[in-house]
Amino acid sequence: MKKIIAFTILVISINISYSQWVQMPNGMGTTKTVTSLAVIGNNIFAGLTNGAGVYVSADNGANWIHTSLTLYGSKDVDCLLVSGNKLFAGADSCLWLSTDNGGTWSKTSLMGHDILSLAVFGNDIFAGSSLFSASSGAFHSTNGGTNWTYSGLSGQSVYCFAKLNNNLFTCRSSDGVYLSTDNGSTWSHTSLNNRTVHSLAIMGTSIFAGSDTGVYVSTNNGVSWNPTSLNTSYIYSLTISGSNLIAGATTGGLYVSTNSGVTWFQKNEGFSSPSAFPVSITANYIFVGTYLQSVWRRNGSEVIGIKQISQIVPESYSLEQNYPNPFNPATKIKFNIPRTSFVKITVFDITGREVSTLVNEQLMPGTYETDWNASNYSSGVYFYRLQTENYTETKKMLLIK
Numbered sequence: 001m002k003k004i005i006a007f008t009i010l011v012i013s014i015n016i017s018y019s020q021w022v023q024m025p026n027g028m029g030t031t032k033t034v035t036s037l038a039v040i041g042n043n044i045f046a047g048l049t050n051g052a053g054v055y056v057s058a059d060n061g062a063n064w065i066h067t068s069l070t071l072y073g074s075k076d077v078d079c080l081l082v083s084g085n086k087l088f089a090g091a092d093s094c095l096w097l098s099t100d101n102g103g104t105w106s107k108t109s110l111m112g113h114d115i116l117s118l119a120v121f122g123n124d125i126f127a128g129s130s131l132f133s134a135s136s137g138a139f140h141s142t143n144g145g146t147n148w149t150y151s152g153l154s155g156q157s158v159y160c161f162a163k164l165n166n167n168l169f170t171c172r173s174s175d176g177v178y179l180s181t182d183n184g185s186t187w188s189h190t191s192l193n194n195r196t197v198h199s200l201a202i203m204g205t206s207i208f209a210g211s212d213t214g215v216y217v218s219t220n221n222g223v224s225w226n227p228t229s230l231n232t233s234y235i236y237s238l239t240i241s242g243s244n245l246i247a248g249a250t251t252g253g254l255y256v257s258t259n260s261g262v263t264w265f266q267k268n269e270g271f272s273s274p275s276a277f278p279v280s281i282t283a284n285y286i287f288v289g290t291y292l293q294s295v296w297r298r299n300g301s302e303v304i305g306i307k308q309i310s311q312i313v314p315e316s317y318s319l320e321q322n323y324p325n326p327f328n329p330a331t332k333i334k335f336n337i338p339r340t341s342f343v344k345i346t347v348f349d350i351t352g353r354e355v356s357t358l359v360n361e362q363l364m365p366g367t368y369e370t371d372w373n374a375s376n377y378s379s380g381v382y383f384y385r386l387q388t389e390n391y392t393e394t395k396k397m398l399l400i401k
Contacts, residue, residue, distance in 0.1 A: 020270025025294040027064035028055050034289025037280035038080035040087060043101050044287060046295055047077030047089060054089055056102050060285055061297045067102030081118035083125060088145060090115030095127060097145060110139060110148045119161035126184065128158025138170060140184050151184040162200035164207055167221050171197035177209055179222050190222035201238035203245060206260060210235030215247055217261050228261035239279040244304040248276035254288060258307035267303045269360055271296060301373060306359055310367035314338045319386040319393040326398040329375040333384060336367050341388040347372060348383045374399050
């Protein structure tokens, strides 16, 4: 009984702390606009607007160094692509190439075009150019970006590419998604033909399209499209991480779905910028580029460490025993939410000190599961607590290394 009372007092006295996004502008400046991100090994690259070129960080975003690519005037780097040891930067009037992690850059033969999008599928590289280029539309290279051939779709800006089996998809400004079944030689309009689509992503047999009115999904190779429940924001980027679909919006920040777009929740704790442009995921962190607020970073498990495993409305709040238990080094925690609630799940050590925040957001009714990876913690007894506006429950778990 004494042990239980002592623990209760410690929990009550804890100062509430929040895991959240942190701006990481050191070396870059706090007011830059970041339009693209890419990763090669331990190096994270950021493409910027207004002639700032490309920056690189080798320490998880703690510090940024300017690469040798500096553009002139107000020219933008609109996209980055990694293909083997090659780093491509799509910019106003030129596609640039570096083979030494941004140490030096050379112009490719794709000059005179504002390159808005890049994608690689095996030996094929595709580039999309702006409406205001010498030739708007799509371009195709089969030899690592040395030579390029025109692939049609003139008259609009080409924003993105995605491939599902032998079906190649792309999107144009103002008139939606196109499909090619012959690797870009010919294109046909899909039924999503009246939206500005800025991003595409493939998950399993589903293709997702981020548009000016939210996210659409097709499960039949673009024959038909259905809106997801995220249907109010302009979606700039879509990123897949396992079973997680991450949407970066020009207003509204970052959205995550763990059930193929059926439901979404925002992950904007501490994020003061309304925009989430490119999203890049490394081993431990998620990076987001923004409009006029540079780069932000957050621990990846705080963004994609929670998933909804059932939409059946539970009868009551509950927190289940973690499994496995004892564990080393990771464990899962399942909990039930009967009504829309702001939910926080935190982990404490034996002294009552908060060591990790696993969930800190508003959730819809349902059953959820989150992970705690304790690789950086020592063996011992830990406690995890579910807290909502009107319900609190705490359980004990054991880490053995």
